[in-house]
Amino acid sequence: AQTVTQSQPEMSVQEAETVTLSCTYDTSESDYYLFWYKQPPSRQMILVIRQEAYKQQNATENRFSVNFQKAAKSFSLKISDSQLGDAAMYFCAYRITQGGSEKLVFGKGMKLTVNP
Amino acid sequence: EPEVTQTPSHQVTQMGQEVILRCVPISNHLYFYWYRQILGQKVEFLVSFYNNEISEKSEIFDDRFSVERPDGSNFTLKIRSTKLEDSAMYFCASKIGQGTEQYFGPGTRLTVT
Numbered sequence: 001a002q003t004v005t006q007s008q009p010e011m012s013v014q015e016a017e018t019v020t021l022s023c024t025y026d027t028s029e030s031d032y033y034l035f036w037y038k039q040p041p042s043r044q045m046i047l048v049i050r051q052e053a054y055k056q057q058n059a060t061e062n063r064f065s066v067n068f069q070k071a072a073k074s075f076s077l078k079i080s081d082s083q084l085g086d087a088a089m090y091f092c093a094y095r096i097t098q099g100g101s102e103k104l105v106f107g108k109g110m111k112l113t114v115n116p
Numbered sequence: 117e118p119e120v121t122q123t124p125s126h127q128v129t130q131m132g133q134e135v136i137l138r139c140v141p142i143s144n145h146l147y148f149y150w151y152r153q154i155l156g157q158k159v160e161f162l163v164s165f166y167n168n169e170i171s172e173k174s175e176i177f178d179d180r181f182s183v184e185r186p187d188g189s190n191f192t193l194k195i196r197s198t199k200l201e202d203s204a205m206y207f208c209a210s211k212i213g214q215g216t217e218q219y220f221g222p223g224t225r226l227t228v229t
Binding site: 033042044046050094099103104108109 | 147149151153157158159160161164166171172205207209214215217218219220221222223225
Protein backbone atom coordinates (compact mmCIF):
# COMPACT_ATOMS: atom_id res chain seq x y z
CA ALA A 1 0.00 0.00 0.00
CA GLN A 2 1.16 3.50 -0.76
CA THR A 3 2.00 5.53 2.32
CA VAL A 4 3.39 8.99 2.91
CA THR A 5 5.42 9.76 6.03
CA GLN A 6 6.27 13.13 7.46
CA SER A 7 8.32 12.40 10.54
CA GLN A 8 8.70 15.96 11.82
CA PRO A 9 5.45 17.28 13.32
CA GLU A 10 6.79 20.81 13.81
CA MET A 11 9.65 23.02 12.70
CA SER A 12 10.58 26.64 13.07
CA VAL A 13 12.76 28.94 11.01
CA GLN A 14 13.95 32.51 11.25
CA GLU A 15 12.63 34.94 8.69
CA ALA A 16 14.92 35.08 5.61
CA GLU A 17 16.53 31.75 6.48
CA THR A 18 16.19 28.44 4.65
CA VAL A 19 14.29 25.44 5.94
CA THR A 20 13.87 21.89 4.62
CA LEU A 21 10.79 19.78 5.25
CA SER A 22 11.19 16.04 4.88
CA CYS A 23 8.86 13.46 3.38
CA THR A 24 9.27 9.81 2.52
CA TYR A 25 6.86 7.56 0.72
CA ASP A 26 6.40 3.95 -0.15
CA THR A 27 5.28 2.70 -3.54
CA SER A 28 5.86 -0.12 -5.98
CA GLU A 29 4.96 2.01 -9.00
CA SER A 30 7.61 3.43 -11.30
CA ASP A 31 5.71 6.47 -12.54
CA TYR A 32 3.84 8.69 -10.13
CA TYR A 33 3.43 12.24 -8.92
CA LEU A 34 4.32 13.89 -5.64
CA PHE A 35 3.02 17.15 -4.26
CA TRP A 36 3.52 19.60 -1.45
CA TYR A 37 0.42 21.44 -0.24
CA LYS A 38 0.33 24.38 2.12
CA GLN A 39 -2.51 24.90 4.57
CA PRO A 40 -2.46 28.32 6.25
CA PRO A 41 -4.69 29.13 9.25
CA SER A 42 -7.56 29.73 6.83
CA ARG A 43 -7.31 25.95 6.26
CA GLN A 44 -7.51 26.15 2.49
CA MET A 45 -5.27 23.64 0.72
CA ILE A 46 -2.89 25.38 -1.64
CA LEU A 47 -0.64 23.54 -4.09
CA VAL A 48 2.97 24.61 -3.59
CA ILE A 49 4.89 22.37 -5.96
CA ARG A 50 4.66 19.08 -7.85
CA GLN A 51 7.21 16.54 -9.02
CA GLU A 52 6.79 13.90 -11.70
CA ALA A 53 8.74 10.77 -10.86
CA TYR A 54 10.00 10.21 -14.40
CA LYS A 55 11.69 13.62 -14.40
CA GLN A 56 15.17 13.59 -12.91
CA GLN A 57 15.29 17.37 -12.57
CA ASN A 58 14.04 18.68 -9.24
CA ALA A 59 11.02 20.96 -9.48
CA THR A 60 11.40 24.62 -8.55
CA GLU A 61 8.80 27.34 -7.99
CA ASN A 62 10.34 30.65 -6.99
CA ARG A 63 11.54 30.25 -3.36
CA PHE A 64 10.30 26.64 -3.19
CA SER A 65 12.29 23.70 -4.49
CA VAL A 66 12.33 19.97 -3.94
CA ASN A 67 15.03 17.39 -3.48
CA PHE A 68 13.59 14.28 -5.09
CA GLN A 69 15.55 11.10 -4.44
CA LYS A 70 13.65 8.38 -6.26
CA ALA A 71 15.78 5.46 -5.12
CA ALA A 72 15.49 6.55 -1.51
CA LYS A 73 11.80 7.43 -1.96
CA SER A 74 12.44 10.81 -0.45
CA PHE A 75 10.77 14.09 -1.42
CA SER A 76 11.86 17.05 0.67
CA LEU A 77 10.75 20.66 0.29
CA LYS A 78 13.20 23.51 0.65
CA ILE A 79 11.91 26.99 1.38
CA SER A 80 14.48 29.71 0.78
CA ASP A 81 14.33 33.24 2.18
CA SER A 82 11.47 32.26 4.50
CA GLN A 83 8.73 34.81 4.91
CA LEU A 84 6.15 35.27 7.66
CA GLY A 85 3.47 34.26 5.18
CA ASP A 86 5.08 30.85 4.81
CA ALA A 87 3.88 29.90 8.28
CA ALA A 88 1.40 27.08 7.76
CA MET A 89 0.85 23.36 7.86
CA TYR A 90 2.62 21.61 5.01
CA PHE A 91 1.39 18.33 3.64
CA CYS A 92 3.28 15.97 1.38
CA ALA A 93 1.01 13.98 -0.95
CA TYR A 94 1.30 11.13 -3.40
CA ARG A 95 -1.07 10.58 -6.28
CA ILE A 96 -2.36 7.04 -6.64
CA THR A 97 -3.81 5.80 -9.91
CA GLN A 98 -5.77 2.56 -9.75
CA GLY A 99 -8.11 1.24 -12.40
CA GLY A 100 -8.40 4.63 -14.04
CA SER A 101 -9.28 6.35 -10.77
CA GLU A 102 -6.91 8.80 -9.12
CA LYS A 103 -6.72 10.06 -5.57
CA LEU A 104 -4.25 11.80 -3.31
CA VAL A 105 -2.77 10.19 -0.22
CA PHE A 106 -1.49 12.72 2.30
CA GLY A 107 1.07 12.62 5.06
CA LYS A 108 0.17 13.77 8.55
CA GLY A 109 1.52 17.24 7.92
CA MET A 110 4.13 19.45 9.51
CA LYS A 111 3.56 22.78 11.22
CA LEU A 112 6.05 25.44 10.14
CA THR A 113 6.54 28.52 12.30
CA VAL A 114 8.42 31.50 10.92
CA ASN A 115 9.99 33.72 13.55
CA PRO A 116 10.54 37.42 12.81
CA GLU B 117 -8.24 32.84 -11.99
CA PRO B 118 -10.99 30.22 -11.71
CA GLU B 119 -11.48 28.74 -8.25
CA VAL B 120 -13.34 25.94 -6.58
CA THR B 121 -15.91 27.38 -4.20
CA GLN B 122 -17.70 25.74 -1.30
CA THR B 123 -20.73 26.70 0.75
CA PRO B 124 -21.35 27.11 3.57
CA SER B 125 -18.01 27.89 5.16
CA HIS B 126 -19.27 26.55 8.49
CA GLN B 127 -22.23 24.26 9.15
CA VAL B 128 -23.48 23.29 12.57
CA THR B 129 -25.97 20.47 12.85
CA GLN B 130 -27.41 18.23 15.48
CA MET B 131 -26.55 14.57 15.62
CA GLY B 132 -28.96 12.53 13.53
CA GLN B 133 -29.76 15.32 11.11
CA GLU B 134 -28.94 15.44 7.42
CA VAL B 135 -26.53 17.94 5.91
CA ILE B 136 -25.67 18.89 2.37
CA LEU B 137 -22.30 20.41 1.60
CA ARG B 138 -22.09 22.25 -1.69
CA CYS B 139 -19.22 22.75 -4.08
CA VAL B 140 -18.92 24.55 -7.38
CA PRO B 141 -15.94 23.07 -9.24
CA ILE B 142 -13.99 24.93 -11.88
CA SER B 143 -16.27 25.09 -14.91
CA ASN B 144 -14.37 22.94 -17.42
CA HIS B 145 -13.26 20.33 -14.92
CA LEU B 146 -14.51 16.79 -15.29
CA TYR B 147 -13.27 14.96 -12.19
CA PHE B 148 -14.52 15.74 -8.71
CA TYR B 149 -13.48 14.73 -5.25
CA TRP B 150 -14.37 15.04 -1.60
CA TYR B 151 -11.75 14.81 1.14
CA ARG B 152 -12.10 15.36 4.84
CA GLN B 153 -9.77 16.46 7.60
CA ILE B 154 -10.59 15.83 11.22
CA LEU B 155 -9.08 18.60 13.34
CA GLY B 156 -5.37 18.07 13.83
CA GLN B 157 -5.21 15.06 11.54
CA LYS B 158 -4.29 14.41 7.94
CA VAL B 159 -6.48 14.93 4.93
CA GLU B 160 -8.29 11.74 3.92
CA PHE B 161 -9.86 10.75 0.63
CA LEU B 162 -13.61 10.17 0.68
CA VAL B 163 -14.82 9.78 -2.90
CA SER B 164 -14.06 10.50 -6.53
CA PHE B 165 -16.70 11.18 -9.17
CA TYR B 166 -16.54 11.20 -12.95
CA ASN B 167 -19.08 10.97 -15.74
CA ASN B 168 -21.94 11.16 -13.26
CA GLU B 169 -20.88 8.21 -11.21
CA ILE B 170 -18.62 7.35 -8.34
CA SER B 171 -15.19 6.18 -9.50
CA GLU B 172 -13.88 5.20 -6.11
CA LYS B 173 -14.85 5.58 -2.48
CA SER B 174 -13.04 4.99 0.77
CA GLU B 175 -14.10 3.04 3.82
CA ILE B 176 -15.13 6.30 5.43
CA PHE B 177 -17.75 6.81 2.72
CA ASP B 178 -20.38 4.52 4.20
CA ASP B 179 -24.04 4.30 3.18
CA ARG B 180 -24.86 7.53 5.04
CA PHE B 181 -22.83 9.44 2.48
CA SER B 182 -23.85 10.26 -1.06
CA VAL B 183 -22.68 12.59 -3.81
CA GLU B 184 -24.52 14.21 -6.65
CA ARG B 185 -23.97 16.59 -9.50
CA PRO B 186 -27.55 17.75 -9.87
CA ASP B 187 -27.28 20.52 -12.43
CA GLY B 188 -23.95 20.32 -14.20
CA SER B 189 -22.31 22.95 -12.04
CA ASN B 190 -22.79 22.00 -8.39
CA PHE B 191 -21.26 18.95 -6.77
CA THR B 192 -22.81 18.04 -3.44
CA LEU B 193 -21.95 15.78 -0.54
CA LYS B 194 -24.91 14.64 1.54
CA ILE B 195 -24.48 13.06 4.94
CA ARG B 196 -27.56 11.45 6.50
CA SER B 197 -27.97 10.62 10.18
CA THR B 198 -24.91 12.63 11.12
CA LYS B 199 -22.66 11.42 13.95
CA LEU B 200 -20.37 13.32 16.26
CA GLU B 201 -17.38 11.79 14.50
CA ASP B 202 -18.46 13.37 11.21
CA SER B 203 -17.24 16.69 12.59
CA ALA B 204 -14.40 17.72 10.30
CA MET B 205 -13.32 20.03 7.54
CA TYR B 206 -14.64 18.83 4.19
CA PHE B 207 -12.73 19.77 1.07
CA CYS B 208 -14.02 19.58 -2.47
CA ALA B 209 -11.50 19.29 -5.29
CA SER B 210 -11.72 19.15 -9.06
CA LYS B 211 -9.45 18.60 -12.01
CA ILE B 212 -9.75 18.90 -15.74
CA GLY B 213 -8.51 15.46 -16.78
CA GLN B 214 -6.49 12.39 -16.04
CA GLY B 215 -3.00 13.15 -14.84
CA THR B 216 -3.71 16.80 -14.07
CA GLU B 217 -3.63 18.60 -10.75
CA GLN B 218 -6.47 18.69 -8.30
CA TYR B 219 -7.59 22.14 -7.22
CA PHE B 220 -9.07 22.40 -3.76
CA GLY B 221 -11.86 24.56 -2.47
CA PRO B 222 -11.60 26.48 0.82
CA GLY B 223 -13.43 23.80 2.75
CA THR B 224 -16.59 23.57 4.83
CA ARG B 225 -16.22 23.12 8.55
CA LEU B 226 -18.91 20.71 9.75
CA THR B 227 -19.68 20.62 13.44
CA VAL B 228 -22.04 17.94 14.71
CA THR B 229 -23.37 18.56 18.22
